[in-house]
Amino acid sequence: MTCGPEISFGDKITVLKDRLENADAIVIGAGSGLSTAAGYTYTGKRFEEYFADFERKYGFRDMYSGGFYPYRTMEEFWGYWCRYIWINRYAPIPSDLYEKLRTLVKDKDYFVLTTNVDHCFQRSGFDRKRLYYTQGDYGLFQSSDPQEASRDKTYDNYDCIRGMLLAEGWQIGQEGELFLPESGNVSMTIPSNRIPVCPDDGKLMTTNLRVDDSFVQDEGWYQAAERYQEFLRRHEGLHVLYLELGVGMNTPGIIKFNFWQYTKENPKAFYACINKGEAGCARDITKRSVCMDTGIREVLEALEA
Incomplete structure (x- = not known):
């Protein structure tokens, strides 16, 4: 090079x-x-603002490490990931x-x-x-084991993620800003009844991110791929x-x-x-x-x- x-x-x-x-x-x-x-840093002040409690408990110092941490329960897994998804997908773009x-x-x-x-x-x-x-979208879920009815489907997660954050005790501004409550205390886990389950196969949901061969390429993904190839051909x-x-x-x-x-x-x-x-x-x-x-x-x- x-x-x-x-x-x-x-x-x-x-x-x-x-x-x-x-x-x-x-x-x-x-x-x-x-x-x-554009401001999407995954370490330092931005990490500490939203994940100080996870840093104290587990010692990792960046969002990526927290995303791959083997949490013992799904309640804590989504307790971490709801914050991660919201600030990197739904909160205002930093710049x-x-x-x-x-x-x-x-x-x-x-x-x-x-x-x-x-x-x-x-x-x-x-x-x-x-x-x-x-490579996917923070704003989408997919089945953790996509087969048959769920094989080619993704699911919008805005309402689900928002509900998780509110259940943890976070406050959300009109523009999607994420705030700590006045007490400064939030839970690190979500209630069990908020763990997302696929409506088509009954299995646990996961993020629609290309991390292994279970990544779902839905209809919209294929349509975008074809539009790109057509643009190149033209x-x-x-x-x-x-x-x-x-x-x-x-x-x-x-x-x-x-x-x-x-x-x-x-x-x-x-x-x-x-x-x-x-x-x-x-x-x-x-x-x-x-x-x-x-x-x-x-x-x-x-x-x-």
Whole structure:
């Protein structure tokens, strides 16, 4: 992997502006770095604000570790996960970064491919018909053992998660903000009668996240996948900008490697990688690439200027 031509930040912005303005289509590839830049940090103050009690009891210091902890009861499992889901899916987005990105592309022919599961694109006004969430959605449940009637189904979890939080003692603001009560005390468990059960097979529910081969790809998932493939087919051989934001090497086969290949195959295509600490591209597309080892907000604000 290489970083492409060594030119200044300002020159890279000039190149990227030109490619944005003259592209027939823009394909945005968004990884976890984009949401991190938007304020979705999983450690530090944000973790301590909502999970101090779990930190004291179990010693983990980030949301990911808490998400994989082997809780002894489902009441405690969902006591943790209802907070996790709410603040990363239903509470207000911490910053306007996604809105800045939407403003940049809203008048262009664009499509979004993302491994993020926080649904920030749709919540920030992106056209839902131009979004393909490959790895799931914090806002959906699925059966823990999807078969027969539940095999291809997911279930909206807003009301269920909200009920869990209120049962723990949390307060929820008009915009979805999550507050501790005046006492500062909340339960770490939910009542047993709030444990979610699949209405189609009677088994326990779980999150619709791609963590193993039981992940449910529902009808909406397949429709989005087809819309994405059709978008790529319609723009074959045209001036396409593959704009990659915050994609690391955790799952490079979903976005990064494909973007490299599409750029290589189409002489009119251009690849842009914006990723603090992990900006680079394949050697055979360096002449049609710009890689920026810079914060995403800094780049978007420079493009606005």
